[in-house]
Amino acid sequence: MSANLPIPAEFAEIAAICVAAEGMIGNRSALTVNARDLHTGLQVRRDFSNWIKGRVSRFGFVEHQDFESYADLSSPDLASPKARAQETKEYRLTLDMAKELSMVENNEKGRLARRYFIWREQQALSAQPSVSVAEIERRMMQALGGMVKSVVNKQITPKIEQLSQKVDGVLAVRPAGVAVTSSRTARGWLQHYGVVKRKRGMSQRVSSALKSLSFRMGYVVSQTAEEGKLCFHEVVANAYFGVGAGRHLLPKTVKDQKEMGLEPAPSPFTKTPA
Known part of the structure; x- marks a missing residue:
């Protein structure tokens, strides 16, 4: 037609x-x-x-x-002077x-x-x-290429750019060139520093504090491989429990930092260590 x-x-x-x-x-x-x-x-x-x-x-x-x-x-009625x-x-x-x-x-x-x-x-x-068969095929291949590229960018590229490996049951995501160190959950660090008896909600409060401190110091917050719980770098934990707010949580039997093997508080980083 x-x-x-x-x-x-x-x-x-x-x-x-x-x-x-x-x-x-x-x-x-x-x-x-x-x-x-x-x-x-x-x-x-x-x-x-x-x-x-x-x-x-x-x-x-x-x-x-x-x-x-x-x-x-709408246009006014020209025949009416008041319109x-x-x-x-x-x-x-x-x-x-x-x-x-x-x-x-x-x-x-x-x-x-x-x-x-x-x-x-x-x-x-x-x-x-009308669209030729060749043009239809070209458009289909172009669309398919875009879909593949999108999948690669979303799922594969981030895993290539970030090195991932298990350390003591923890999936530690770290920048290339940074040495592998111990990472633990908030509960793990509390147990490590001798806090066996915990009040309700203490682990959650410590986790939030360690997360905030990690961001300020420039350290990556990782996750456990199975349960996806937050894990924190040992340097951050040493700073929190050694000279930070967490030192008040340590048992009275702990006399000083040397007995717990605590490191001095590090200087804050402006970005993730490289």
Whole structure:
């Protein structure tokens, strides 16, 4: 069917009122019809504003998907000296929505309008240039290549860029060139420093404190391989329990840092050690 095919005689009247033209619905271009024109073409007796609002509400049409609403400034009546321009709310409908509105009117005008919109869609489709098989294959390969690249970037590349290995049952993620050291959970460090009896919630509070201190000192927070619990670098733990807030949690039997083998507090890093 040619794009310049004359409009069939049976559609001449409705086509003159409901002009199907290219318009934007959401972020896509589509054939659209002005709702006020459709209201006129269908010869609906209800006033336009109540009619379109009622149809949208009753049939669940979605803005930016089935239609677009916009404000339009009407021209004043030049014959009346007191007439002023007024702002009206207009609606731009997709042909699918226009067909459904036409059908639910359940009269001859509605059935005629629906057939016209179907004919208009067929005309638009036939006017589109055909795509060769080679072009279709090229597009498919391009899309497939993009999908593969996305999978590689999301799942494989991060694992290549970060060295991962198990240390004492812990999956330690560290930058290249950094020596492997002991990492433990908050509970593990509490046990290591002799805190056997713990109050409820102590492990969680210590974990939060070690996490915050790790970020400030520039050390990576890793996770256990099985349970995914947070683990912390021994240098961070030494600083927290040796000279930080955690020193008050140590048992009274611990006399000084040397008895626990604690290291002096390190200087803070501005970024992850390299």
